[in-house]
Amino acid sequence: MTPLGGLGEVGRNMTVYEINGKLLIVDCGVLFPEEHQPGVDLILPDISKIEDRLGDIVAVVLTHGHEDHIGAVPYLLKRRENIPLIGSKLTLALVEAKLKEHRIKPVTQVVAEDERLSRGPFDLEFVAVNHSIPDALAVMIRTAAGSVLATGDFKMDQLPLDGRITDLRAFARLGEEGVDLFMTDSTNAEVPGFTPLEKHIGPVLEQVIEKASGKVVVASFSSHVHRVQQVLDAAVQAGRRVVLLGRSMVRNMKIASDLGYLNVPEGVLVDLKKSGDIPDHRIVYMSTGSQGEPMAVLSRMMNQEHQVEIGEGDTVILASSLIPGNENSVFRIINGLMKLGANVVHKGNAKVHVSGHASAGELMYCYNIVRPKNVMPIHGEYRHLIANGKVAIETGVPQNRTIIGENGTVVDLADGVARAVGQLEIDFIYVDGKSVGRVTDDDLRDRRVLAEEGFISVVTVVEPTTAHIVSGPDIHTKGVAEEARVFDSITPKIADALETAMSEGVHDAKQLQQITRRTIGRWVGTKLRRKAMIVPVVVVV
Structure with a gap:
C-alpha cells in the first residue's frame, strides 16, 4: 500500500494497492490551495509515481462523491481513459458529470453496500458508512497476502437524515473473519466523544431563517445534499423560495434530485433570473463559497461583484466546517459581509453545521468491534494521524502494529504483519488554468515574492x-x-x-x-x- 495523497493534509486522497504486479486505486481527489500557493487552482495526488504503470491498474474505487476523493479522476483518466471506476450510484453520477466537462466517457460499475466483486487479484466487498454526503462506502480488500478494510470518510450518526447508518454489524462480521490492516479516517480523531447528530442542525436553520428580516444566503459545500435538504425544508416552513447559486451547486443538486437523494418540495426552487421579482423576506439563496474561495459566489457577493447584493438586514449562514488552511479566507469573508451590514451566522456562534467525520469515541468503538491486527490512520493532518493512532493503541493494537505514515510511505502486508518498508518522494502536482504539473515550487516562490x-x-x-x-x-x-x-x-x-x-x-x-x-x-x-x-x-x- 502506498498513499500518494491524503496523509498529512485534508485533501487529495489516493492510495495505491499492489499485488502480483496489479494495482488497485482507492479514491483520487484534489487538495485546494492555500494562500501561499498563489494562482493555483487545484493540487493533485502525485500520479506521476504510477505514470509508467497505468496498464497495470485494474480499477479505481471511489468511496464517496466529495472533491477531495473524486476531483482528480479526470486528470488520471486523461492518461488512460478506460480505467474502470467503481462506486455507488450517486458517487459515479457526480464523477460522470465532472468527466463530461473534460469530454471523457468513463467505464463505470455501480455498486452498493453488501455487494462483492473481484478485479484481478483483488476481491472487494462494500460496506455502508454514514458521512455528510449520501451513498458513502467503506471497502474490504481481500488478497492472497491479507485483507485491508478502508473506511473512506465516515461517522456513526445513529439518526441520519436518510436513515442509512454506518453498518457496524458488517464491521463486526469482517472483524470476526480477520482484518489484517484497518485504514481509518482521522479527521476528527482529536475531538473527544461523538460527533453530534445531523438532525440537530435542521431546527437551528429553521429558527434563523424564520427570524431573518431580509434575504438569507446559506453557504455550504456544493455536494452536501443533506444540508441543502434541510435548507429547502426550512425555507418552505418560513414561506420562502430557494435559489441555487454556483455552477457546481446547481449541477450536483440536479443529480441528487434526479436520483432521489434530494426531495425538492413543489414550487420551492426558482431560477436566479426570475428571483428579482420576489421580496427579500421571501427568498433564500443557497450558494457555494463557504471556505472563502475567491471565485465562488459568496466571495463575489462580499466584493459586490454578484447580482445578489448583501446589505443591512440580510442574513448569511456559513453551514460548513473550516477546512484546515482556510481559516484566514473564511474570516475575511465573515468580516467583509459584516462590514456590508449582514448578520453572519456560523459554526462559532450557532449550531449550523456538524462534521461528517468520526470523533475519538466513534473510532474507539470501531477498533473494539473490528479488532484489527494492524492499523494505519489515513485522511488528516499529521496531528490527526497521531491522535487516531493513540486511540488504536488504547484499544489494544500494539504500538509496533500502528503505522503513522505520510504520503509516499510504502507499507508491506504479509503473514498478518504490516510494516513501513520505504518512502517515495511525493510532489505537489499543481493545476494552474490549463497547465497541469508545469508550475513548480520555484514558480510559486517567485509569485509570492512578486506579491509581497x-x-x-x-x-x-x-x-x-x-x-x-x-x-x-x-x-x-x-x-x-x-x-x-x-x-x-x-x-x-x-x-x-x-x-x-x-x-x-x-x-x-x-x-x-x-x-x-x-x-x-x-x-x-x-x-x-x-x-x-x-x-x-x-x-x-
Whole structure:
C-alpha cells in the first residue's frame, strides 16, 4: 500500500494497492490551495509515481462523491481513459458529470453496500458508512497476502437524515473473519466523544431563517445534499423560495434530485433570473463559497461583484466546517459581509453545521468491534494521524502494529504483519488554468515574492570594448511602494560597478546582469528592508 495523497493534509486522497504486479486505486481527489500557493487552482495526488504503470491498474474505487476523493479522476483518466471506476450510484453520477466537462466517457460499475466483486487479484466487498454526503462506502480488500478494510470518510450518526447508518454489524462480521490492516479516517480523531447528530442542525436553520428580516444566503459545500435538504425544508416552513447559486451547486443538486437523494418540495426552487421579482423576506439563496474561495459566489457577493447584493438586514449562514488552511479566507469573508451590514451566522456562534467525520469515541468503538491486527490512520493532518493512532493503541493494537505514515510511505502486508518498508518522494502536482504539473515550487516562490516584496527591473545599454554606458541604468519598479527618486542614490553605483567590470575585461551580458543584481540587491535589502524580485537587463552594443 502506498498513499500518494491524503496523509498529512485534508485533501487529495489516493492510495495505491499492489499485488502480483496489479494495482488497485482507492479514491483520487484534489487538495485546494492555500494562500501561499498563489494562482493555483487545484493540487493533485502525485500520479506521476504510477505514470509508467497505468496498464497495470485494474480499477479505481471511489468511496464517496466529495472533491477531495473524486476531483482528480479526470486528470488520471486523461492518461488512460478506460480505467474502470467503481462506486455507488450517486458517487459515479457526480464523477460522470465532472468527466463530461473534460469530454471523457468513463467505464463505470455501480455498486452498493453488501455487494462483492473481484478485479484481478483483488476481491472487494462494500460496506455502508454514514458521512455528510449520501451513498458513502467503506471497502474490504481481500488478497492472497491479507485483507485491508478502508473506511473512506465516515461517522456513526445513529439518526441520519436518510436513515442509512454506518453498518457496524458488517464491521463486526469482517472483524470476526480477520482484518489484517484497518485504514481509518482521522479527521476528527482529536475531538473527544461523538460527533453530534445531523438532525440537530435542521431546527437551528429553521429558527434563523424564520427570524431573518431580509434575504438569507446559506453557504455550504456544493455536494452536501443533506444540508441543502434541510435548507429547502426550512425555507418552505418560513414561506420562502430557494435559489441555487454556483455552477457546481446547481449541477450536483440536479443529480441528487434526479436520483432521489434530494426531495425538492413543489414550487420551492426558482431560477436566479426570475428571483428579482420576489421580496427579500421571501427568498433564500443557497450558494457555494463557504471556505472563502475567491471565485465562488459568496466571495463575489462580499466584493459586490454578484447580482445578489448583501446589505443591512440580510442574513448569511456559513453551514460548513473550516477546512484546515482556510481559516484566514473564511474570516475575511465573515468580516467583509459584516462590514456590508449582514448578520453572519456560523459554526462559532450557532449550531449550523456538524462534521461528517468520526470523533475519538466513534473510532474507539470501531477498533473494539473490528479488532484489527494492524492499523494505519489515513485522511488528516499529521496531528490527526497521531491522535487516531493513540486511540488504536488504547484499544489494544500494539504500538509496533500502528503505522503513522505520510504520503509516499510504502507499507508491506504479509503473514498478518504490516510494516513501513520505504518512502517515495511525493510532489505537489499543481493545476494552474490549463497547465497541469508545469508550475513548480520555484514558480510559486517567485509569485509570492512578486506579491509581497514587489518587482524591480534595471535596464542598461553598454559598449564593453570602451567600457562605456550608452544608456541607463534605468530603474522601473512595481509594488515596491517607493518614489522613483529614492533610487537616485543607487543608480550611479550600478553604473560604476558596470564600468569597473567592463574595464577589467568583463564583456558578457549575463555576467554584467549578475553584477547589476548584486549591487542593487544589497542596497534594496539594506536601505529598503525588502527582498524584491530583481530583473536586470544589460544590452551589449
